[in-house]
Amino acid sequence: MAARFLVTYHVRASAETIAARAQAIAVEQSVEMPLEAIDTASILRDIVGKVADITDLGTGVFAVRIALATATIGGDGAQLLNMLFGNSSLQDDVVLADVEVPAGLARAFGGPRHGIAGLRRRAAAEARALTCSALKPQGLPAERLAALAARFADGGVDFIKDDHGLADQSYSPFADRVRACAAALRGHRTRYVPSLSGSLDAMRAQVRLARDEGVDTVLIAPLLAGFSTMQALVAAFPDIAFMAHPSFGGAARIAPDLLIGKLFRLLGADAVIFPTHGGRFAYSPDTCRRLAETARAPLHDLRPALPVPAGGMTLARVPEILDFYGPDTMLLIGGSLLLARDRLTAETAAFTARVAAHRYR
C-alpha cells in the first residue's frame, strides 16, 4: 500500500450519520468526487482517503481518523493545508484536530533549523526561560521604535519582536526600521526580531536587508504569508531563526496545538507565539499546555520549537506562567511593559530578573 498518514477530525454528528459523514470527509479531502465515477483501481487503492477509525467523544462529537495519501502533498506547505482542511474548512461541523506526521513528511519539510537550542545560543541562556517584548504602537517613526528597543535592551530582555501589525507602512518603512533598531541594539546581546510582510520577493529582500544589519531572527505569520512562502524562506535562509505569529489563525476550527505547535514547527518555525490562557484570548489552560508540549515533543528528527506564550501577559503572572510552561519557554510581554512608560527599562529589568531568578515548583 502507498504511504499514508493519519489525520484526525472532530465531527459534530449523530451515531446514525457519523459513518457516512466520515466517509464524505475522506473523499472531500482526497479526490473530491463520487467514487463511482472513478474507474482507476490504483486511485481507489492509493489516493482516495480512507476512514481508519471513529471514536465517540460524547457530547455529539466524534473523532474521525482518516488515512490520507502522502503522495497528494507533493512536498508543498500550502498543499499540505489544502489536503488537510481545504474544502472541509468550509463545512461548519468539522474541526481539524490532529495530524500524525510521518517521517517522510518531517524530512520533506525539515522543521526548525535552529529550534530551542539555537534560540538559547542567541540569548546565551542555557537553562532559564527566555524573554521577549514587542515594539509598538504602529504609527511611531523608525527612530522612536529604535529608542524603545534600546530601553527594552537596557532592561536585559533577550528578544524584541516587532508588533505583528508593523509591516512596510509609510510611518516606519521596513528598511528604516530595521536599520534604526539594529543600530540601537548594537553592543547589546538582545536580538531584534523584525516582522516580515508582503510577497515572497518582498520578504526575501527584507531578510537580506535585516541580515546585512546583523539580524539573525525574524517574525512571520504563516497563515498570512502562506505556508509555501514560509517554507521557501526557511529553506533559503538556513542561518536565520523564524518566530511564527498566529495572526489569522482562526478560533477552534483547527486545533491550536496542531496548527501552532505542530504545523508551524513542521514548516520550520523555531519559536511559536500563541495567546496564553487567562489573557485576552479564549484558549484554555489545557489547550495551551498541549500546544507547548507539542512544540517541544520528539517528532522524528525535527528540532523542538520554543513555545512563546503571549497575549495580555503581565509581570505579576510571570511566576505562574513559568511554573505552568517550564523553562523551555520564551515569555513575551508587550503592552503591559509599555504601560510603565518612563519606567520602561526598570520594568523590563524587573521582568528579566524575575525570569532569571525563578525557582520552579
Add this chain to the structure above:
Amino acid sequence: MAARFLVTYHVRASAETIAARAQAIAVEQSVEMPLEAIDTASILRDIVGKVADITDLGTGVFAVRIALATATIGGDGAQLLNMLFGNSSLQDDVVLADVEVPAGLARAFGGPRHGIAGLRRRAAAEARALTCSALKPQGLPAERLAALAARFADGGVDFIKDDHGLADQSYSPFADRVRACAAALRGHRTRYVPSLSGSLDAMRAQVRLARDEGVDTVLIAPLLAGFSTMQALVAAFPDIAFMAHPSFGGAARIAPDLLIGKLFRLLGADAVIFPTHGGRFAYSPDTCRRLAETARAPLHDLRPALPVPAGGMTLARVPEILDFYGPDTMLLIGGSLLLARDRLTAETAAFTARVAAHRYR
C-alpha cells in the same frame, strides 16, 4: 483626520459588555496595546481604531463598525487581512462581516484585470451563463487528464479547471499536465484553467509555462497561497485571468460574501468559485445570493468578478441555479458530470445546451 475605512464585526456579547468589547476589538485590530501607554497624540488620533457605531442584531449578536486607518495597510494584501482580522480571528466571539472598501484601497489593489467581460470574451458568450467543469480525480496521469479534458471540450464546456487538489504531484506534474491538456484542447474554444501551487517563485514559473502553452486563465486559492502572493501574480501577469478557489476559507468566521465576493475580487480574482446552497456545503441561499451580488456590484472603478457556484451541483439543478443567480454566472459541475463515465461528452453537451437554452423566469 487621516483616511479611514469601516469594518463591520459581528460580536456575541451582552448589552452590558458590548461597548467595552467593541473598543477592545478596535484596539486589537490597530495598535494592540493599552492606550494609556501611548504618548503620541497623532497615533491616538490617526492610527488607533475607532468604534463608529454598534447595532443590536438581536439573538445576542451586535454589529460593530470600526473605523481602521488606511495607512496601516501599506497597500499589501496579507497586511489587509492582518489588520481586518489577524488577532481577532483567534477570539471565538467575533466574525468579520464586512469591509466598506474606500476608493484608495480599490485603486491600490486594482481588482479584476479582466472581470466578467474578459471571461465572456474568452468564451465568446455575450449574454448566457458560462460553464465550467473540473479535471479529477487526482492520481490520474497527465495524459488521462488531457483525454478527460478533450471529452469535456467535445461537450462544449467553456472552461475546464483543474481539481483544486491537483498541485505538482508525482502522478501528474504541473508541466506535464499543462502541456498535455493544452495540446488536447488546441482547436477548441474551451479554456483549460490549471491550478497554481507552491511558492510565488513556483507559481510564476507555472504561469509562464502555461502562457507559453496558450493558457490565459488560471486557478488560485488565495487563502492557501497568501493574499500577497496572489496580489503579486495578478500584477505580474496582466494578460492572465484569475479564478479564485475558496479552499481553506473557514466556515462562518469571515462572512463568505465579504471574503469571496469582495476581498478575492479586490485582490484581482476575475471569477470566484464558491460552494452554493443545496450541495455539500453549509452556505445558505441568502449567503450565496449576497456573495454573487457582492462580486458583481459596482465598487469604485473595479471590474465585476464572475460568481462561480459549485460544490455538489447536478445537471438537474441547472435551471434552478440559473434562475437564482442570473446569466452573469459561471456554472461549475465537476463530479456529477464525471459520474456519466462513458457518456461524459454527451452529459457535458447536455449541460452546455441546457445553459445556452435557458429562459430566465
